[in-house]
Structures are given as structure tokens and as C-alpha cells.
Amino acid sequence: MTHHRIHSLFDQRLSASPDRPFLLLPGASMSYAELDAWVTLLAQELLDDGVRPGDRVMVLAENCAEHVALILACSRVGAWSCGVNARMSPGEIRAFVDKADPRVVYFTSAVSEAAQQHAVRADARPSVLPALQRSPVRAAALAAQGELVERVAAVIFTSGTTGAPKGVLVTHAGLLQFARVSAASRALEPEDLSYAYLPMTHIFGLGTVLMASLQAGAGLVMRSRFDPADVFDALARLGVSNLQGPPAMFTRLLAWLDEAGIDKPHCPGLRYVYTGAAPLDMALKQAVQHRFGQPLYHGYGLSEYAGALCLTLRGVLREDTSAGYLVDGAELRIVDGEGRDLPAGERGEIWMRGIGLMPGYLGDEASTAQVMRPGGWYASGDLGYLAPDGALFVVGRLKEMIIRSGFNVYPGEVEAVLNSFAGIRCSAVIGRRESDGNEEILAFVEPVPDATIDMAALQAFLKENLAPYKRPERVVCIAALPMTHSGKVLKRSLLELHPQP
Secondary structure (H helix, E strand, O other): OOOOHHHHHHHHHHOOOOEEEEEEEEEEEEHHHHHHHHHHHHHHHHHHHOOOOOOOEEEEOOHHHHHHHHHHHHHHHHOOEEEEOOOOOOOOHHHHHHHHHHEEEEOOOOHHHHHHHHHHHOOOOOOHHHHEEOOOOOOOOOOOOHHHHHHHHEEOOOOOOOOOOOOOEEOOOHHHHHHHHHHHOOOOOOOOOOEEEEOOOOOHHOOOOOOOOHHHHOOEEEEOOOOOHHHHHHHHOOOOOEEOOHHHHHHHHHHHHHHOOOOOOOOOOEEEEEEEEOOOOHHHHHHHHHHHHHOOEEEEOOOEEEEEEEEEOOOOOOOOOOEEEEEEEEEEEEEEEOOEEEOOOOEEEEEEEEEOOOEEEOOHHHHHHHHHHOOOOOEEEEEEEEOOOOOEEEEEEEEEEEOOOOOOHHHHHHHHHHHHHOOEEEEEEEEEEEOOOEEEEEEEEEEEOOOOOOOOOOOOHHHOOOOHHHHHEEEEOOHHHEEEEOEEEEEHHHHHHOOOO
16 A cells, blocks of 8 residues: 555554554553544544644644644644644743744643643643643744645654754655654564653654554554653563663663662563664663663664664674664765765765655755755764775764864764763763864763762773873763753753853
8 A cells, every 4th residue: 555644554554453452551552443533533623723734733742642643633634743842941832833833732731741831821722632732723824835735744843952953844755664664674563562652752753663653553552751660560561572762761771770679671572672863882782782681773863864764683783883774765975074975984974865854944944955965965964984884883973073182083982981981871072162272072971870980090991991182171970961852962051051160
């Protein structure tokens, strides 16, 4: 069957097995038919509110069945779903609303206190589903243009780790292709069950979790918040077979096991463990593989390419932190500052194109032009290199690369050394320009619970493992690194919190 919009995957599952459970919620489950009843009600509500193809429908959400229903209802009526994590601040929400110019804003009030507070501020009114509220309808001023009306499925707002967030236009074709790629990479089947706490306001949760599960007819343990105790209960009692999340999630899971005094958790159905959305540290990879008794698979993806560009291969245990190989329908290049291709082993900027590539940023032609290159290539701003076997290694961000004494310093390389030191849970390395044009290297380290980091021993360790120009001038111990909801460190916030002395 040929699919043109993302809801067609759901319709196919509905037709084939309407009574099959799809969403396992706390204390209940929901079949495809039960979810369809909600989708139908919401689609009609959208039409009654005057929502037209190409209009934006914003959802201030934490994961729940209602959010799934809204995403599918938007697809049915041709609207663009704009998911925003409800835990964002009021100021951030106002910026997202201004950017998206939505015709209506929904709030998943019943499962999220943060969404409820936003709903009160917006003077929201009841929706056709009791667990939802929606704001008064307004005429959208930013009308979608031409072929984008039918192509675009959703708007994903970037995490804003280095600047103002942008709205990535994600296409139906891109999400459908990613659903196929993600499901195939895991050999996902209807009997599989994935733990679904990853926010569907992020491409990871929307694509890898929701769309891939619809592609395969697999089930989801739907949770609105991350709770390590609940994760291990779902693994032990519900038989979760797929566990996915950013490295920060696995760090928290390992810390919970340490605190509980558990070496090997009971995971009878677990067969696939994956991390993405942020750089992977070798020490963390080894620790996860030891505790779960499974390979930790990895990949490289981003919102601008509807999910994964590269994935490691199932059944192949790699002794490195490679992001794997190109997925079907994607292309990549490693280029120098002039856009010339570099040979294997040389580091440069990662460019990409293919089925999953965004058509641009919402209402922002200038930002789109900054990242697009001749031939339809997208310049990611990420630095990487290709191994002789074609595997991609991502080493950092172009803007985060530090120039010290004329040498290039890649923060990820320094962070990997820091993270291997006893007592350090995770770290962040940042460059800060000095008056002479050189860059100072700053390191922020988060200790494991109840640990005290021996700074003298750490300096000796760094001297043993890093060249002089790579060693941080200052190491700052911090209780917890600030992170986005998708698990990326907010390095800009660290510099703001720790200004120059």
C-alpha cells in the first residue's frame, strides 16, 4: 500500500486489527479502534474551528494518548502539528506561538501540570476530549504556500542549544521513510513493545517511537514523564523489548541501578537498546552493555533530516562510538571550509540530502538560505569523518570547535577523557574567546551522587591522557548540567551561569 500522509499508517493498522492494543497507559490500554474514535472527534473539532490544510495546530504537551490522537487528526485534515514540550517557560511558549502563528493551541492538561498552567494563562476552553483544553481560535495570518500545504506533516522546533529556536518543516514523505528505516533497523514486529517516554514534540519521539511503531504494528508503553523505577518495572513486568533514549537517559538509569544496588536488571523481553540525539561516550556505552547484556546501538540524526541519517547495524557489536552507516534514501558528504569533499579519515562538516530533508524553516527564508547549499545539500554544522569502511564518526559542532594555540580542539574528545575519570557522571567542554584571540578551554563536570572529585588527581589524569593544548584551563564542578528536554547539554547556559572572572 502506498502512503502519502502519516495517518495512513494508522488507518492501515486500524483496518487490519482494530481491537489490537496499541497504547499501554498507566492502568489501562487503548486499541487502534478506541484511538480512532478520538482521532475522528478531534478531526471534526479542528474542521469546526475552521482549521484548513496548511494551518498550524500547536500542542503544548507531555506524552499521552491525546497527543497521539491530535497528531493523527491533524494529518487527516491536512493541518501541520506543532508540538512543544509543555515544560517550557511562558516566555519560550510565547516565542513559539509567534513563530508558528497557529489557528488553535491545545493543552494536554490532564497529564501535565505545566500544560494546565499554560492553559489557564491562555484562557483555554474545553476540547471534545475531556483531558484536553484549547485556546480561543484565531485567524492564522501566516498562510502556508503552494506545494508545502500537502507536503508538510509537522513543525519541530529545534532545541535552541546555541541560539533562538527555529521551526523545522517535517514532511509526510520524510516521516514515512524514517518509519520504514527505523522499523527495519530494529526488525520491529507486532509483538514488540517499546517504552515511549521520549517526547513526541521531538523528532526522536515522533519518528523513532511513534511512526516506526505504526509502521510495524508494534505496541507502545506510553508515559508522560521519565521515571527510572517505572522503566525497570515495564522491562520486568510488561516485557518491553525496545528501549531507546538519549545518553542522558541511560546515565540516569545506571545511577538508579547503582542506588538500588542492582547489577543486572531483570529484562526478559529486551532485545534492542539504542541511544541517539546526543554524542555517545565510550565509557557510558560499555557500562550500558554490561548492565543490560545487550549491544548499545547508536545513530546520527536531526530534526532537519526527519530522524536518522546513519545507524549502526543490528547484530554487529562495534567497539567504538560510530554513528553507523547511511540509511536508505540518504546521502552525505564530508567537506572542508570551501565545500570540497574530503577523503576518509579527514574531519570536516557533514552535509546531507535525501528523502528526509526538510524543505526549510517555518517563515524564515534567511535561516533556510544560511544552511542550504547548491545541489540541494544541507550544511549541518556538525563535524565528522568517515572511516575506511564507510562508518560515520561525529566529533562535535563546527561552532563549538575550539582553536587553541593554532590547534583544533574537539570538545567531544576532551569530554570522553573527563567522563572516564572516577566520580564524574558527565561533562561539558566549552571554548571562550580571550583578549588575544585565542580560546580558553573550560570544562564543567557533574559528579556521580555522593562522590567527591579529586581535582589534583583529575589534573594528573588529564596530563596523562591529553596533549597540552587540549587540557582545560579550568574545571568547574556543577551539581547538574543544564539540559534540553531531549537530553542535550545547554552549553550556552553554562557560559551565562559562569561568566569570566
